Amino acid sequence: MQPYYSDGIYVAAGWNDPMRYFITFLILCAVTLFNLLSATLVSAQEKLSENEIVRMNGSSHIPEKGVIPDEQTAKKVAEAILVSIYGQEAIERQKPFRVVLLCNIWIVTGYLPPDQLGGVFRIEIAKQDGHVIQVMHGK
Structure with a gap:
């Protein structure tokens, strides 16, 4: 008895051709099922909104209007960040x-009177979650 089939696959003790085909079939079924489930899960996650994904992951709740819902909040958040960078x-x-x-991004800029030389700050903050997208200051 040869220890290998002609295609090079090792013959385990007691494994005949039908058993070998059955095991191969089971492995192919498991791989196919895994691929189908993975594709379904990815498709379902793509359909969820950002808020639903955050809640699903157990993170804190984001309000429907966003973390920075209005102009006053945007000013206060921008000022707190900018003071820490450029000084009061x-x-x-x-x-x-x-x-x-x-486009759901708060853009807060400073004001410089026309008779003064120099630049002003600009900060961009995401309305939905409050993350800072960009901070810069002109010269």
């Missing part, structure tokens, strides 16, 4: 702030 005095000189909501 530099930020105070650029008031009143200009705030615009564009």
Whole structure:
């Protein structure tokens, strides 16, 4: 008796051709089932909104209107971040702030009177979750 089939697969003790085909069939079924379940799970996750995914993962709840729902909140958050970067005095000189909501991103910029030279800050903050997208300051 040869220890290998002609195709090079090892013959385990007592494994005949029908058993070998049955085991191969079971392995193929398991792989196919795994692929189908994986594709279904990925498809289902793609259909979930960002809020549903956050809740599903057990993270804190994000309000429907977003973490930064209005202009006043955007100003306060921007000021807190900018003061820590540029200092209170530099930020105070650029008031009143200009705030615009564009594509669910709060854009807060400083103000510089026309008779003064220099640049102003610009900060972009996501309305939905409050993450800072960009901070910069002109010269």
